[in-house]
Every structure is written in structure tokens, then in C-alpha cells.
Amino acid sequence: xxxxxxxxxxxxxxxxxxxxxxxxxxxxxxxxxxxxxxxxxxxxxxxxxxxxxxxxxxxxxxxxxxxxxxxxxxxxxxxxxxxxxxxxxxxxxxxxxxxxxxxxxxxxxxxxxxxxxxxxxxxxxxxxxxxxxxxxxxxxxxxxxxxxxxxxxxxxxxxxxxxxxxxxxxxxxxxxxxxxxxxxxxxxxxxxxxxxxxxxxxxxxxxxxxxxxxxxxxxxxxxxxxxxxxxxxxxxxxxxxxxxxxxxxxxxxxxxxxxxxxxxxxxxxxxxxxxxxxxxxxxxxxxxxxxxxxxxxxxxxxxxxxxxxxxxxxxxxxxxxxxxxxxxxxxxxxxxxxxxxxxxxxxxxxxxxxxxxxxxxxxxxxxxxxxxxxxxxxxxxx
Amino acid sequence: xxxxxxxxxxxxxxxxxxxxxxxxxxxxxxxxxxxxxxxxxxxxxxxxxxxxxxxxxxxxxxxxxxxxxxxxxxxxxxxxxxxxxxxxxxxxxxxxxxxxxxxxxxxxxxxxxxxxxxxxxxxxxxxxxxxxxxxxxxxxxxxxxxxxxxxxxxxxxxxxxxxxxxxxxxxxxxxxxxxxxxxxxxxxxxxxxxxxxxxxxxxxxxxxxxxxxxxxxxxxxxxxxxxxxxxxxxxxxxxxxxxxxxxxxxxxxxxxxxxxxxxxxxxxxxxxxxxxxxxxxxxxxxxxxxxxx
Numbered sequence: 001x002x003x004x005x006x007x008x009x010x011x012x013x014x015x016x017x018x019x020x021x022x023x024x025x026x027x028x029x030x031x032x033x034x035x036x037x038x039x040x041x042x043x044x045x046x047x048x049x050x051x052x053x054x055x056x057x058x059x060x061x062x063x064x065x066x067x068x069x070x071x072x073x074x075x076x077x078x079x080x081x082x083x084x085x086x087x088x089x090x091x092x093x094x095x096x097x098x099x100x101x102x103x104x105x106x107x108x109x110x111x112x113x114x115x116x117x118x119x120x121x122x123x124x125x126x127x128x129x130x131x132x133x134x135x136x137x138x139x140x141x142x143x144x145x146x147x148x149x150x151x152x153x154x155x156x157x158x159x160x161x162x163x164x165x166x167x168x169x170x171x172x173x174x175x176x177x178x179x180x181x182x183x184x185x186x187x188x189x190x191x192x193x194x195x196x197x198x199x200x201x202x203x204x205x206x207x208x209x210x211x212x213x214x215x216x217x218x219x220x221x222x223x224x225x226x227x228x229x230x231x232x233x234x235x236x237x238x239x240x241x242x243x244x245x246x247x248x249x250x251x252x253x254x255x256x257x258x259x260x261x262x263x264x265x266x267x268x269x270x271x272x273x274x275x276x277x278x279x280x281x282x283x284x285x286x287x288x289x290x291x292x293x294x295x296x297x298x299x300x301x302x303x304x305x306x307x308x309x310x311x312x313x314x315x316x317x318x319x320x321x322x323x324x325x326x327x328x329x330x331x332x333x334x335x336x337x338x339x340x341x342x343x344x345x346x347x348x349x350x351x352x353x354x355x356x357x358x359x360x361x362x363x364x365x366x367x368x369x370x371x372x373x374x375x376x377x378x379x380x381x382x
Numbered sequence: 383x384x385x386x387x388x389x390x391x392x393x394x395x396x397x398x399x400x401x402x403x404x405x406x407x408x409x410x411x412x413x414x415x416x417x418x419x420x421x422x423x424x425x426x427x428x429x430x431x432x433x434x435x436x437x438x439x440x441x442x443x444x445x446x447x448x449x450x451x452x453x454x455x456x457x458x459x460x461x462x463x464x465x466x467x468x469x470x471x472x473x474x475x476x477x478x479x480x481x482x483x484x485x486x487x488x489x490x491x492x493x494x495x496x497x498x499x500x501x502x503x504x505x506x507x508x509x510x511x512x513x514x515x516x517x518x519x520x521x522x523x524x525x526x527x528x529x530x531x532x533x534x535x536x537x538x539x540x541x542x543x544x545x546x547x548x549x550x551x552x553x554x555x556x557x558x559x560x561x562x563x564x565x566x567x568x569x570x571x572x573x574x575x576x577x578x579x580x581x582x583x584x585x586x587x588x589x590x591x592x593x594x595x596x597x598x599x600x601x602x603x604x605x606x607x608x609x610x611x612x613x614x615x616x617x618x619x620x621x622x623x624x625x626x627x628x629x630x631x632x633x634x635x636x637x638x639x640x641x642x643x644x645x646x647x648x649x650x651x652x653x654x655x656x657x658x659x660x661x662x663x664x665x666x667x668x669x670x671x672x673x674x675x
Contacts, residue, residue: 056566
């Protein structure tokens, strides 16, 4: 294949990679083979072939066409492509480069190679510094889309660890299995009475489960948005997670959160939480949870995560009683209170005072590091 | 180009309508020797791809349905213990125990081939459908990755068995669990969306040739607008076909003539959850019928 063309195809694959597609070196070679098979002049077959080759999941599939167009179509077709991964930063089409873009490869390609050399202040570059600053960034101060996206990725990773954990536990359980003698003998009849296949008692598996109770009152409003994102990321990975919002009422939002359409999910959440009055009645909401949901949802491998600042305006004593009865059902109660990160904070709020005796882990959960720590602690005991 | 169109018409002859982009991807499977991973909502025809492909190539379709806890014994091979035991007993009864050595006992005669091994040992390259791979656990996925890159398996008692022919592998996933990047990268990818009006109409016409054309168009329009509603489980192509068949059974020639009552009775073919059936009140139904006529 001609060298110019080969270089251009390599550039395209690099662009795709810079936009967060998981393509390796091998794909360049395969991309050339696709081009040879379909012919480089047939644009649409080339698009379909490369799309099949270079995409690996649905969101990439939907973004691919824009990237393809912006790279291969003449520069007057301007499609702004935004990078979603934390590494590549934002790729912009510089209007000044439009004229030469045609022969020297479009501007989109430059952003990746040259921005580092020219000393341009890129939005964010890959590296330990970015990661660690994200670790300690208070959730209140995060409003950048890339940062929230990075957080989502981290949470999803946790969720995957939780899934791996279940399989490891189940495999470990196999070693301790017990013979089902009756069944073994029954099955041995076919083989002339020699028990060639042993049957084992099947253990009923209880998978670990997470229940999230998120306070969305006004005093928590700076954080509740992030807890919701965390919940959404978890719900995307795990099927066995149950999310409730509370305020003056308790609402089950798992369905809305797992809505495949993120915009619709947001809309539904807004509708669910609309029209609520001020004040936080944690005790009453916990009572409602215990009465309506706990029997069904909370079992011996359930971790209940409560996120709240503990400012309760309900009847005194109720919170403690209800949390106590919940603690008897659940494996662990984790209380995330963002205020705990503040210097000199002592849990003097009445709600907090009542809750603390029943809480297994009291963590700030105000940034990614502490959230990660709390979640890891859950992993160890589930 | 011509080969894409050619494959498209050949697939259509077997009753499967594809976009040209999918036909192009299927052609690449053989060119690059990579499996095809198909994702999409339930009912968009993922499994049908493999079936149609097997029909077009006139080869066997070998199907492995994945489920939680699927292991290599059910997916790859297992020894037929009963027959081995019987052989041992027969040999010792006949007094020729020395004749029966290990090699004879662990030979192909006593090997139970499960779908994956079967696909590797076919004389003519079959189509191997690994359905709902996301339901199997991560350990099985890793095992599959190894198999799909080398196309050989090792059986400790027999040695390595290399594939006689490389099967065409189609994997489908519903997104129950996130698949590993390694497996995704190994595969060609295709995302099957709900079909466009034209595509769905041609599918309905192809599958149900007796259906009046006007009714077919109304049915498809109805299904399309149903998908735009806020439903818990959107109807797929299979549901549209079921519904069309049931309307055909009622002897209805157009939706507006049928009246809302009979449409409502037949909706069981389209709406599969209680919430969705409850959400479909009189007003919504009337509006849908009105817009699709």
C-alpha cells in the first residue's frame, strides 16, 4: 500500500485511540487489511468495516461516525469531538488549520502530538498528578465533566471488584462442599451400582448486596449530586443494588437510576424529588425503610450505606431505634458524613449522636480517596 | 462492493434482513479471522444473525447458551464416565484387563464433545454461536479468550487438539455484565439498534407474505411509536412479528377498522410487563392507533 495512505490510516487509528477507544498496534495492521479488502475509495464500506474493527462497545459505536467524518471528510465539515477519557484532554478543531488540513491531515490529529511540545496548556494530561489531585478533590468543588467522568470510571472499577469477589467466594465455597449421599446412590444405579458420579448438596448462594440511603436535603445538596452519580455508576455495573433517596419522605429510585437513557434518568429523578418540603426526617425515613423494604432487601450479606450529615428534625429517639433495628438485620452499616472531613468536627448533632452506636464504619466520604477507602472496607467484610 | 450486496441478498433469501454495514462486517469476519460480537437490546435479532449465516453458508450452527456458572465441562468436553466404567468392568470380566490400557480408555470413543470442542472438530467450518456471553462469569470469559485466539484446546489425557477448520464465531451480549476489554478487542463489534421503519417493514413483509401491505405498514408504525414511549420493556422485532401474526389470525385488514378492544386484546404479544400493560390506557392506545393509520 502506498506510504502516504498508510500514514494516514495510522493517523486515523491514533486519533481514535486518543479519543479513548481501546485499540492497539495490531489494529493498525488489521485496519490496512480492511482497506485493502474493501478498497480505499469506497467510503461507506470502509466506514462499516473500520467501525466493526475499532469499536468495542456501544458508546464508541455511536461516536465513531463523527470521528470518521471529521478525519476523512474535507475540512469544511466541522464536527467537534470531545474526548471522554481523562488522558487525551479535549481535542479541538482549530479553524486556522482548515486550509492545510486537507493535505497534511486534519487538525484533529495535531492536538494529540504537538500540544505537549508547543508548551500549550492542555486541559489535563495523563499522569499521576492528575489522578492524585482527583483523589483529594472535595466533591463539592467538582463540576468539570471530565472529572466527574473519571470518578464514574473509578466507581465502576469498584463495582467490578465487587463482582469478582462474589465469584472468588463462590469458588472457595466449593472446597467445603458436602456429599449428597441419597442422590449419589440414586444416580449410581445407571452405572451398575458404582457411584461414578458424586452429587453434592448445592449451597444456597447469598450474594452480597448494597443498599444506599442517600440524604438529599438542602444541607446535603452539594454532595447529593455526586452520591447520585456514584449510585448510578454502581447501578450500571451491579444488578443487586438498591438506592433510596430521603428527605422528608423515602423514595425508591433504583428503577430511575438504571434507566439506560441518562437524560431520561435525570428527568425521572427530578420528577421523583420534586415538591418536597424542607427539613430532614431521617428517623421517619429509616422507619419507613424498615417497615416497607428492609424485610425484602436486607439480608446477612447486605451492606447499608447511609449518606447524611445527621441533622435530623424529626422526633428525638426515633433515629436511634430504627437504625438499631436495621443494624440487627444488616451485615454492616456505613455512615458517610462529608462534614467529618472538616477540621475540628465532632459529631454533636443529635441525629449523629443517636446513630453512632449502631454504625460500623463512620467515614467522611467527601472525596474519592475516602470513598474508595470506605468501599474497600465494605469489600473486606462482605 | 458487489460482494456486500451479494451477501445482503443471500441473507434476505434466507429470511434475514441486514443493513449493508452489517453485511460488510460479516465479510470481514472471514477476511480477518476474528469473531463478531453483537450487542443490542433484546429482540433486535442478534441471535438470528448466526442462524442466517449458517443457512447462507449451508453449514451447521453450533450453539452454546451461556449462563451463570457455565464451566468447561459443559462448554468444552467431558469424559463419558459411565461408558469407561462399563468398559473396565467388561474387560475385567473377560479376563483381559491387561488389554485395556489408558490410551484406549481415554480415546475419542469415550469423549463427550460439548459445543466448543464440537465446533473445532467439524470437517466443514460451522457457525459457532456463543449466546449471551455476558451471563457467564469472568473466568469462563478468560478461557474463551484463549480458545478464540489459538483455536486449540488441550485435554490433559489426550494432548492438544487443534481446530480442523476455523469456525465462524458470533457472540451476543445483552449487557448484563460488562465484558472485559481483552475480549472486546479480540472481536469485531456490531451494535444492533432497533430497526428503522423501512427495515422493519421489509422484515415483516418477508416473514409474513400473506399480510396486507397497508396493515403491515400500520403495524410497523404502531410498533415504532410504541418504542418511543416510556416503556419498561420495548418490543423487539420478534414481538412485532408475533403481533402481526396474531392480527392476521383475527382476520383484521386494518388497525382503525379493528377497533381498540381487539387491539387491546392482542397487545399481549407486544407488551411483556404488567407496568407496560397498565400504562397502555384507552387514551394512549387511541392516540397510537390514530397516528399509525
